Amino acid sequence: MSFKKIILTAFAGLLLLIAGLAITVKILMPPGKTPVPGKQWPALSLAPDLPEALRGSDVGMLLAPKNTELADGVNALPHGDPSQQDATAIKGPMDVTRRLKPEEIVYQFLGPGYFGAYTSSLYPDGRRVIWANGVNGIYKLDSETYEILAHMPSDKFEKYNEAWAEKITASLDKDNSVWNLPTAMKAVSPLMDISGVYCVVGKNGWIYIANKDGSIRAYGDAVEGDAGSEIVEKAIFRLPENAAGPTVGMNMTYDGWIVYPTENGYLVAISSDLTQHRIIQLTYADEENTESLGVGYGWVRNSIALDDEGGIYVVSRNHMHKVIWTGADFSKDEKDGAWVAEYRSSKGGGSGATPALMGFGDEDRLIALTDGDDLMNVTLMWRDAIPEDWEKLPGAPSRRIAGLAPVTMGPLNLKKIQTEQTVIVAGYGVLVVNNQPRNVPSFMPKDGGVNGLFIGPLGGNPDIQPYGVQKFQWDPETRKLYNAWVNAEVSSPNGVPWVSLGTRQVYFIGARNKEWTLEALNWDTGNETFHYIIGGQKFNSEFSGPTIDEKGRIFYGTMWGRALLKPEPAGN
8 A cells, every 4th residue: 555545545534434423423412502602791901919918817717607407527518518619627637748558548339429428417326427319320439449338220330330330440541531531422322311410418317319300219227227228219209390409519507408499590498307398489480481401401410509597599590599597498589588689691601510509607608609700700609688879780680799810720821711620619718610611622622511521530631631720819898809819730630628717728639741640739828739630530529529537638529430539648
């Protein structure tokens, strides 16, 4: 064969590969509908840099009050507590940069989609269990050994077995570039079958699972008080037809009611025994187009935050809603403290972030979110009454907005960024990460769920992974939102960070040189403190994030299960 023919043959093969990838992507990962562009707002000025005198000025601020209706564990619901802060007073690990030894990592294969793990109260024998729900069913794990104590399998259990996962992992360890997109799609395709991303564990020991069909199912121990007993269904609740729709998120009120929104704009409360319910339609849900823009892109597409005074905070496509739980029913009445406020959404799809509460007690009480602009903005809103002397900010759609700042990631000078992660709040600090892949092939859709391919299975590739972590800080004296710091040299490709106020560190699962890591940055300065090298694709966080357990150790979800990092004490 001539050199010319070799070149032409190779080129033809490349075209066929690209065409095949494009077709496969369209079949397996439909991008959804393009959002109708929203209002176009004027450009915003960058947040001013935080004065050095204010660095660390939020030390000693209160965390959210403890909800005693939840299980007495560090993570009885997503993001740790009803405020959705992803922050704790427990001290996390402090160390030097090093590779973890195999004996310092506990790993358990479960299957795809085990993003969350929910901790129980202590059992009579002193044990604590971790509940986990994913594609392969419900698991109950020993919190120390990660031994599987019980499993209620789904109908996908035999299909997505360990041999299937190991084959994909080996392929991605060998090549996690765009040329291995077919394998990446095999890795994420099971997530379409997941039911019940959001769960809550109550003080009764039941785990409540929100399903795609709008039902809530409760499971618990077959033998009460026996951690090793089988998993049994305790109760089920089904939505009335008039409020039917996929569930989004889940939380629990301080008097023990399960609360969740649906994608099409209903807010639902259910008693802990699942026998009573209350439903209310959110404001504008009957006026706006609540049609889904694709899987996970409904009119409401994020979880909700709750305070201890009945406030429920829901973000829809164009508005932030505060609905009041009275103890007996929902209220949208301003006299009860409810409100609705518009935020910027020029992109048209709304916020991709779960809102988080800031400030408790006598501190400034705010709600933090990222908005729906192409270049998202960190947005703070007054949670309660707006100060009488407060003037509407330039470029803000509502007088309720207290802070508004573009997320540029500093030296990266991003012109477009949206995140599907929650904002992280600790003290008066707000942290966001960049989840926009660095490079996406021209034949691929640039928005929507397809990006998950690149920050998920391929998120550890240096040519693809996004870089940048940025912290903002509110100053109650000047009532301004400042840029506290940017670290553009680290990457949190697909996970949700977690803050320890005990060590003043923010921890997240990162990637370096195609290996997955635990990163620790100083919360006040953004400087790297240390990082652990964990390992290859088996330890990809795959849309999960680290949580700090009762002993100060890190546990998180991986591509195919759960991992617990148990570093030896320094000096050993």
